[in-house]
Amino acid sequence: xxxxxxxxxxxxxxxxxxxxxxxxxxxxxxxxxxxxxxxxxxxxxxxxxxxxxxxxxxxxxxxxxxxxxxxxxxxxxxxxxxxxxxxxxxxxxxxxxxxxxxxxxxxxxxxxxxxxxxxxxxxxxxxxxxxxxxxxxxxxxxxxxxxxxxxxxxxxxxxxxxxxxxxxxxxxxxxxxxxxxxxxxxxxxxxxxxxxxxxxxxxxxxxxxxxxxxxxxx
Numbered sequence: 577x578x579x580x581x582x583x584x585x586x587x588x589x590x591x592x593x594x595x596x597x598x599x600x601x602x603x604x605x606x607x608x609x610x611x612x613x614x615x616x617x618x619x620x621x622x623x624x625x626x627x628x629x630x631x632x633x634x635x636x637x638x639x640x641x642x643x644x645x646x647x648x649x650x651x652x653x654x655x656x657x658x659x660x661x662x663x664x665x666x667x668x669x670x671x672x673x674x675x676x677x678x679x680x681x682x683x684x685x686x687x688x689x690x691x692x693x694x695x696x697x698x699x700x701x702x703x704x705x706x707x708x709x710x711x712x713x714x715x716x717x718x719x720x721x722x723x724x725x726x727x728x729x730x731x732x733x734x735x736x737x738x739x740x741x742x743x744x745x746x747x748x749x750x751x752x753x754x755x756x757x758x759x760x761x762x763x764x765x766x767x768x769x770x771x772x773x774x775x776x777x778x779x780x781x782x783x784x785x786x787x788x789x790x791x792x793x794x
Contacts, residue, residue, distance in 0.1 A: 668696050
C-alpha cells in the first residue's frame with residue numbers, strides 16, 4: 577500500500593457517510609411534507625381582537641361551533657354596521673340600526689371605525705353563551721352578571737349591539753346620546769341600546785350589571 581492509499585480510503589469513507597446522511601435528510605423531509613399535507617386546517621374560534629374584551633361571553637368568531645354560526649348571530653371578525661348580509665346585523669331592530677349607522681358615519685369623520693362584535697342572536701346562540709358563562713364563572717348567579725337568558729336578552733330581540741374596538745365604544749360613550757344610543761350596564765362598556773329620549777334628555781343612569789335591570793327579572 578502506498579502513502580496515498582490511506583488518504584484515498586479515508587476520503588472515500590467520508591464521501592459515503594455524507595451520501596448516507598444526505599439521503600436520510602431527503603427521506604425525513606419527504607415524510608414531514610407528507611404529514612404536513614395531511615394535517616387538517618384549524619377550525620378554532622377566537623375572541624374579537626377589536627373589542628373591549630368582554631370577559632364572559634367570548635363572542636364567537638367563526639362558523640365552526642357545532643350547528644351554530646352566522647345564521648344564529650355569530651359575526652365574522654371585522655363586521656361593520658353596514659354588513660346587511662350578516663344576520664347579526666341585518667336582524668337588529670331597524671331603529672337601532674339606523675341610529676347606529678348615523679353615528680358610525682359621523683364617527684368615521686373623527687377617524688373612528690365601528691365594528692360589530694355581536695348584535696342579534698338566536699335563542700339557541702344566547703343559550704349556548706349562557707351555558708359557557710356558567711361554566712366559566714361557576715354559578716348561574718355570577719353568569720347572570722354578564723349573559724342574559726334567551727327569554728330576556730336584548731340581543732335576542734334585536735335591541736342590543738356590542739361595539740368595538742375600544743375607541744369606538746369610547747366615542748359612543750361621549751357622543752352616543754345625541755343619536756339615542758346609550759350604554760346600559762356599567763360593567764359592559766361595549767353594550768349599547770337605543771333610548772330615543774336620550775337625544776333630548778341624555779342617557780338614563782346605567783345599571784351596575786344586568787342583574788340590576790328589571791327586564792332581566794321576567
